[in-house]
Amino acid sequence: MGYGKNLSRRVKDVEISVPIVYGTIAFWLGRKVTESQSHRWTIYVRGGTNEDLSVVVKRVVFQLHPSFNNPIRVVDSPPFELSECGWGEFEIAISLYFHSDAGDRKLDVFHHLKLYPLEQNGPQSTKKPVVMETYDEVVFPDPSEQFLARVQNHPAVVVPRLPAGLELPSSASTEERRGSMKDHPLGHWFMNFSEADELLKLAAARQQVVAII
Template identity: 70%
Template sequence: MPHTLFARKHGVDQSDGGSSVPKSQRAKMGKSTDDNEKKSSNKRLKDVEISVPIVYGTTSFWLGKKASDHHSHKWTVYVRGATNEDLGVVIKRAVFQLHPSFNNPTRVVESPPFELSESGWGEFEIAITLYFHSDLCDKQLDLYHHLKLYPEDESGPQSTKKPVVMESYNEIVFSEPSESLFARVQNHPAVIVPRLPANFNLPPPVPLENVNEKKRGDTKDHPLSQWFMNFSEADELLKLAAARQQVRMNWMLPISLTNYGETSGHCS
């Protein structure tokens, strides 16, 4: 049975004024079964899902005195791990489709970090297509992101030091992974894997490559990392717990009976 890939998404737009607009969406697509997979004897893990939290977005800076009619902003569009981990373990390449007015508007990035930088003057929608390694999925995932150059309060002054940031969070979910795939990614910090029953006999875990021996693909030391937004699941759970506690306390407030008065009448 072929496994499925789907994405859970919510996004935040952080302008120069710090306002945010939440979004929600769910996309799903199936993995086709090719001849190689049919011939493969590699077992799939039934009722098991692995997920990869990602963030995609843009960060744009106003050029100030250097701005011209056709180059008022410099910006970067990217796909990164939600905790800035290397996504190369799952993503093979990313294709960014820019506005047709750009030279070579179809930009292909073959290795992490999956990003590109440009300059311009107008906002437009960027199509982002992610391609995965063959043992994960042979279908691509299409994402769409609106490049934002100007803060929400357009009457306010623009800043050359503080960018306009717009990011969206996705969880890419792969269901029924093969045993070899599970073994390959189970120790990788970018991938969330479930705890399997003790009777599962998986291949030995694949050791992680020595990051000192190759170029790091994570974005922890990225020049824009100070502007990246935090999509920590732990923070969200803490906020939900605080909200539940507040609701519980409101329900437990004592009810005053001082205005009830005495009940008239007698029982004989």
């Protein structure tokens, strides 16, 4: 039997994990702008250390407040982000859709847009933004051989030691793809997350993607 016919087989007792960060960076635009356009903000989903997630993520859908024009925004290519202007804080629903070899699955998360600092000492600054980010980990249990072969050496993906005797074809280039957030213009505001600390927090509760019905 040719190897190509076996790529859809599941690899038991293996978990692929993908560290992700989702959040917002909001800048106050100063006193000269209108009250309804007081802030410019960007919401995004990035790799745990800013890698391009398109090896796993097919598209991201952001659902904004209904007061925005076209509140449901679809981003089909990296970087998975969008920017807007406004004055109010609200909850943004984020849906991550994964490639078909990951099982046609998606993950829904929620992020609260924060425009104003929690502790205000003096006037608000136009130079220092308000940054709110959440670290999480998407887990793919028992992945298909095709998915595992494609992502096994990608920097955005954590693959454990493979079962003895499992042979996979050579993976694609491990160079970071276009859309990586390593050189993002807002990258110096991104938070750094300690992997050891976060792994301890995630040991009790890890996000598992759910199948689309």
